[in-house]
Amino acid sequence: MASPKGKVFVLTGPSGVGKGTIVERLFKKVNNIYLSVSATTREKREGEKEGINYFFKSKEEFKKMVDDNEFLEWAEFAGDFYGTPKFYVNNYLSCGKDVLLEIELQGAKQIKQKCPDAILIFLAPPTFEALEERLIKRQTESVEKVKVRLKKAKEEMKEIKLFHYLVINDKLDEAVENVISIILSERCRIKQETQN
Ligand code: ADP
Ligand code: 5GP
Numbered sequence: 001m002a003s004p005k006g007k008v009f010v011l012t013g014p015s016g017v018g019k020g021t022i023v024e025r026l027f028k029k030v031n032n033i034y035l036s037v038s039a040t041t042r043e044k045r046e047g048e049k050e051g052i053n054y055f056f057k058s059k060e061e062f063k064k065m066v067d068d069n070e071f072l073e074w075a076e077f078a079g080d081f082y083g084t085p086k087f088y089v090n091n092y093l094s095c096g097k098d099v100l101l102e103i104e105l106q107g108a109k110q111i112k113q114k115c116p117d118a119i120l121i122f123l124a125p126p127t128f129e130a131l132e133e134r135l136i137k138r139q140t141e142s143v144e145k146v147k148v149r150l151k152k153a154k155e156e157m158k159e160i161k162l163f164h165y166l167v168i169n170d171k172l173d174e175a176v177e178n179v180i181s182i183i184l185s186e187r188c189r190i191k192q193e194t195q196n
Helices: 019-029 059-067 086-094 105-114 128-138 143-157 172-188
Strands: 008-012 033-035 038-040 054-056 071-077 080-085 098-102 119-124 165-168
Touching: 008 019, 008 105, 008 172, 019 033, 019 098, 019 172, 038 059, 059 071, 059 080, 071 086, 071 105, 080 086, 080 105, 086 098, 098 105, 105 119, 119 172, 128 143, 165 172
Parallel strands: 008 098, 008 119, 033 098, 038 054, 119 165
Antiparallel strands: 038 080, 071 080
16 A cells, blocks of 8 residues: 555644644654744744754845745744745655644645645643743743734634634643644544545
């Protein structure tokens, strides 16, 4: 039997909700799934590595990638550009490997259009106050940028209905287990319903 194509999983949720934290933990527990490394124009945070966390690009470089049709999706978020390079995703999928995209809402919408079989998971905070606290505690953005991200979060939370699954990241361990359960269940699915 020919090996089946891999599946695309999309994890979306407001900045600071815990996407990165959950992804890091789930990759230690689930085999045969790969994280798509995005390109971005935002500044590298302390500890971030080129090609591991992101491919860091100038605005000109990013624009050239857009013009050369190198992205599966891309979006502007809080003043910077972010995009999923097609190359790696397609390579993984064609080898039967699953790919996880950790991306924001506009990108998730584009994936829903282009990859109708993609499984879309929305990660939400237990409360808006908890989200604010996490963003402030993370200390990666200025007070102004935290404000922009919180405003974005309110808009994003209105679009949960576009997603197939909702996971609330209240207790971290439970949220990780829920995301893992979704991935494992989707791998066992026989029939791909029309999900849109
Ligand atoms: P995102 O990738 O969605 O922007 P992060 O993974 O960077 O978010 O998490 C933002 C901050 O919240 C981090 O400091 C992380 O340690 C913390 N965090 C993540 N999940 C939880 C949780 N369930 N409870 C409390 N803090 C959390
Ligand atoms: P951060 O600057 O905190 O790393 O990311 C900001 C937001 O951009 C997060 O919501 C993150 O999921 C999203 N993001 C990261 N990579 C991509 C991408 O390739 N495409 C899109 N659309 N969003 C992305």
